[in-house]
Amino acid sequence: MSANNSVVAIYATHDGAEAAVKELQRAGVNMKTLSIVGKDTHTDEHAVGYYNAGDRMKYWGKMGAFWGGFWGLLFGAAFFAIPGLGPILVAGPLVAWIAAGLEGAVVVGGLSAIGAGLYSIGIPKDSIVNYELAIKTDKYLLLVHSSAAEVEKARDILQSTKPISVTMHAEAVEAMAAK
Numbered sequence: 001m002s003a004n005n006s007v008v009a010i011y012a013t014h015d016g017a018e019a020a021v022k023e024l025q026r027a028g029v030n031m032k033t034l035s036i037v038g039k040d041t042h043t044d045e046h047a048v049g050y051y052n053a054g055d056r057m058k059y060w061g062k063m064g065a066f067w068g069g070f071w072g073l074l075f076g077a078a079f080f081a082i083p084g085l086g087p088i089l090v091a092g093p094l095v096a097w098i099a100a101g102l103e104g105a106v107v108v109g110g111l112s113a114i115g116a117g118l119y120s121i122g123i124p125k126d127s128i129v130n131y132e133l134a135i136k137t138d139k140y141l142l143l144v145h146s147s148a149a150e151v152e153k154a155r156d157i158l159q160s161t162k163p164i165s166v167t168m169h170a171e172a173v174e175a176m177a178a179k
Contacts, residue, residue, distance in 0.1 A: 004122030005170045006145040007155040009163040010134045014038065017140035020161040024144070027157050033146040035092030037114060037131075039085070039138050082112050085135055090114070094143060097121060121145055123169050139164065 011017040017036060025031060078095045080088045090098065097117035111119060114135065115128040123131075131141055142163075144154035148170055158166045 005148050005151045006121060006123060006143060007151050007158060007166060007168050008123070008127070008131060009142045009158040009161070009166045010131070011140040011142065011163050014140060016162065017142050020142055020158055020163065023157050023161055024154060027153070029144065029150065029154050029157070030146065032093065033144050033150065033154075035090065035094035035141075035143040035145070037088060037090050037094065037135060037141040037143075039088055039135055080113060082114065085112055085114070085132065088114065088135065092143070093145060094118070118143075127167060127169065134164075 009020060011020065017038070021034065021036065024034060078090050078098070080090060080098065082088055094114070094117055097120050098113050100117075100120065111125065111128055112132055115125075115132055118128050118131065119125065134141060142158065144151055144158075146154070151168065151170060155166055155168050
């Protein structure tokens with residue numbers, strides 16, 4: 001698999017992101033290739049806790065039912081407090097990419113830990129800046145990182161779920177854009 005085959009969709013609401021995940025699941029997209037990122041705007045509103053149980057994370061709080069559904073579908077989960085972005089919940093393989101960036105002290109000029117994780121899988125910095133802005137403004141990112149064929153299939157499905165935007169990041173697309 002190319003390190004540079006991803007599609008990223010931005011959703012205005014958690015309902016929109018959740019519907020998209022369900023569509024991807026119905027279409028047979030491998031759930032291990034999905035990541036979702038969203039701001040946890042309710043940590044100051046009596047969150048009971050966060051914990052990681054094996055490969056699945058459980059979260060209780062105001063948005064618990066929403067996030068709990070994702071933790072059941074996606075693999076790997078984490079809570080990050082990121083300067084400039086605030087409290088962020090992440091589910092899926094992006095957690096490992098962020099952790100690897102933090103552990104390796106990867107510094108990517110001006111990017112957050114999430115940005116460094118995205119950059120490590122070949123997403124261009126200008127796109128990352130847009131994704132970080134979306135997170136800051138309480139939007140949700142849904143990312144599929146897989147083979148070129150799987151990413152194209154996911155893109156087609158995501159476009160039908162009414163996201164704010166869908167952007168493909170693949171070697172062929174990046175090469176054409178560079179010409």
